[in-house]
Amino acid sequence: MKDRMEAEVPSFAVVGRVNMGKSAVIATLLEIDDNELVRVSATPGETTRCQVHPVVFDGRECIRFIDTPGFSQPVEAMRAIQELHGAGTPGLDTLRRFVEGRGEAFGDEKRLLGPLLDGAGVLYVVDPSRPLRDDFLAEMEILRWTGRPRLALLNRRGGATGPDEERWREKLGGAFNLTRTFDAHRARFEERLRLLKSLLEIEEEHRDLLERTIELVQREWGQRRELAAEALVDLLRDALGLRVSLTLEEVDLRVEARRRRAEELLEKQYFESLAGHEGRCFSKWLEIYRHHLLKADGDAAAFSGIDLESAETWSKWGLDRGQLTLAAGIAGGAAGLAVDAATGGLSHGAGAVLGALGTAAAAWFKGGKLPDLRMDLGGKLTAGTGDRRQLRMGPPRNPNFPWVLLDGALSRYAQVLRRAHGRRDEARLKGDGTGFARHFPSDRRAVLAEWFGACLKGRANPAAEAAAYEALLEALEEIAEERGGTDG
Ligand SMILES: Nc1nc2c(ncn2[C@@H]2O[C@H](COP(=O)(O)OP(=O)(O)OP(=O)(O)O)[C@@H](O)[C@H]2O)c(=O)[nH]1
Numbered sequence: 157m158k159d160r161m162e163a164e165v166p167s168f169a170v171v172g173r174v175n176m177g178k179s180a181v182i183a184t185l186l187e188i189d190d191n192e193l194v195r196v197s198a199t200p201g202e203t204t205r206c207q208v209h210p211v212v213f214d215g216r217e218c219i220r221f222i223d224t225p226g227f228s229q230p231v232e233a234m235r236a237i238q239e240l241h242g243a244g245t246p247g248l249d250t251l252r253r254f255v256e257g258r259g260e261a262f263g264d265e266k267r268l269l270g271p272l273l274d275g276a277g278v279l280y281v282v283d284p285s286r287p288l289r290d291d292f293l294a295e296m297e298i299l300r301w302t303g304r305p306r307l308a309l310l311n312r313r314g315g316a317t318g319p320d321e322e323r324w325r326e327k328l329g330g331a332f333n334l335t336r337t338f339d340a341h342r343a344r345f346e347e348r349l350r351l352l353k354s355l356l357e358i359e360e361e362h363r364d365l366l367e368r369t370i371e372l373v374q375r376e377w378g379q380r381r382e383l384a385a386e387a388l389v390d391l392l393r394d395a396l397g398l399r400v401s402l403t404l405e406e407v408d409l410r411v412e413a414r415r416r417r418a419e420e421l422l423e424k425q426y427f428e429s430l431a432g433h434e435g436r437c438f439s440k441w442l443e444i445y446r447h448h449l450l451k452a453d454g455d456a457a458a459f460s461g462i463d464l465e466s467a468e469t470w471s472k473w474g475l476d477r478g479q480l481t482l483a484a485g486i487a488g489g490a491a492g493l494a495v496d497a498a499t500g501g502l503s504h505g506a507g508a509v510l511g512a513l514g515t516a517a518a519a520w521f522k523g524g525k526l527p528d529l530r531m532d533l534g535g536k537l538t539a540g541t542g543d544r545r546q547l548r549m550g551p552p553r554n555p556n557f558p559w560v561l562l563d564g565a566l567s568r569y570a571q572v573l574r575r576a577h578g579r580r581d582e583a584r585l586k587g588d589g590t591g592f593a594r595h596f597p598s599d600r601r602a603v604l605a606e607w608f609g610a611c612l613k614g615r616a617n618p619a620a621e622a623a624a625y626e627a628l629l630e631a632l633e634e635i636a637e638e639r640g641g642t643d644g
């Protein structure tokens with residue numbers, strides 16, 4: 157019964173020397189970053205028994221991978237099997253007798269051979285930067301005797317190519333059906349998919365199921381991107397429409413120090429809320445892409461990662477001057493140019509001057525000409541009843557704000573996709589200055605500019621939002637394919 161069940165689902169045992177990165181390969185391939193589920197560790201011999209990891213879609217198991225303890229005495233085990241067999245080449249029967257034999261000796265080898273005797277294919281993980289010694293040749297020989305479909309995976313842990321790499325390839329070529337590279341610390345979705353497709357080449361028996369699994373994996377990946385785009389739409393809509401306010405008493409208005417304090421308080425509140433919106437989007441992405449060791453920086457201080465005060469940020473991120481002028485022109489003043497002539501109470505100087513200019517000209521000025529690109533929250537006093545007034549702060553007036561916000565988010569999305577689940581170190585998502593928006597095709601920029609304009613005014617525009625969703629989905633796809641970004 158057990159044999160029959162296992163034959164229904166293609167299984168692959170990940171085998172190799174202790175500490176070669178077998179568990180890391182499984183963790184990256186199956187997106188498991190939890191050490192409780194897949195233990196990846198610098199201490200050799202961490203995996204002591206076989207552990208089955210089924211891949212389930214719609215409640216149905218499609219494929220399974222089995223983590224195994226590493227070979228610890230391959231040369232001695234090879235000799236013992238040969239002795240058991242006598243003359244000629246040992247096969248499955250001899251291996252079975254070896255595995256079922258009494259005694260404590262060769263515990264690791266016996267355990268790792270178990271799944272192969274049950275019908276699993278072989279994923280043999282080696283680090284080709286290591287010297288190719290006899291003990292590795294013994295491992296290859298034992299695996300060859302199983303007669304199972306065999307794929308060799310080169311997991312170059314140090315990154316560098318070793319002097320024996322050619323010999324490794326030659327020997328692996330003789331003993332395995334296929335050799336592929338797979339970097340357990342760096343493999344992205346495309347490499348994971350390629351590995352699954354390689355299984356198709358070596359495993360004839362389960363072709364249909366494997367093809368179906370690959371289809372499901374791809375479809376699900378696309379669905380995740382849609383969820384990610386939705387979260388991004390939510391972030392941008394909420395962040396651009398964000399306004400905070402504070403009620404001031406007459407006395408706050410009259411005492412300069414009090415008024416300044418109120419402004420500072422409100423500005424802090426604004427940034428905290430902004431960071432909250434960012435944090436929610438990034439956390440959602442980490443959930444979608446199953447990362448627990450990556451952290452989203454949702455606190456207000458970290459928002460200065462985008463560093464809205466720095467002129468450098470504005471020149472690296474978001475749109476360049478020409479693009480900004482164009483985007484503002486296309487969107488007819490709706491492109492985030494909340495240049496409000498009636499700035500009123502809290503005039504920050506430049507606002508009033510620019511308010512008199514046309515929108516396109518203002519964009520040009522603000523994008524590159526003003527020496528001091530400081531934050532202008534556009535807070536203003538409105539006449540209230542009695543002796544109380546509302547102090548309000550809305551989005552920064554700099555027309556590049558939506559684009560800088562977008563670039564900040566996209567650079568984090570790229571980091572999420574770049575992170576391999578086989579790693580066990582913690583890391584923080586942070587703005588790294590990679591510019592995406594300025595490489596968008598101009599029609600995509602126009603679609604976004606229109607929607608940004610509506611968001612900045614706090615107006616719902618479902619048609620513009622739907623178009624923006626499609627545009628952002630496209631942008632996320634480019635990032636997944638590593639197109640479309642440049643380091644600032
Ligand atoms: N830099 C780098 N390190 C890696 C890579 N793959 C694995 N490692 C590291 O190598 C060490 C061993 O990784 P494991 O995946 O635990 O190795 P294993 O083969 O399962 O080891 P045992 O279960 O002990 O036999 C860990 O410290 C990993 O972080 C890689 O692709 N690049």
Ligand SMILES: [Mg+2]
Nearest residue numbers: 178179202203
């Ligand atoms: Mg392990």
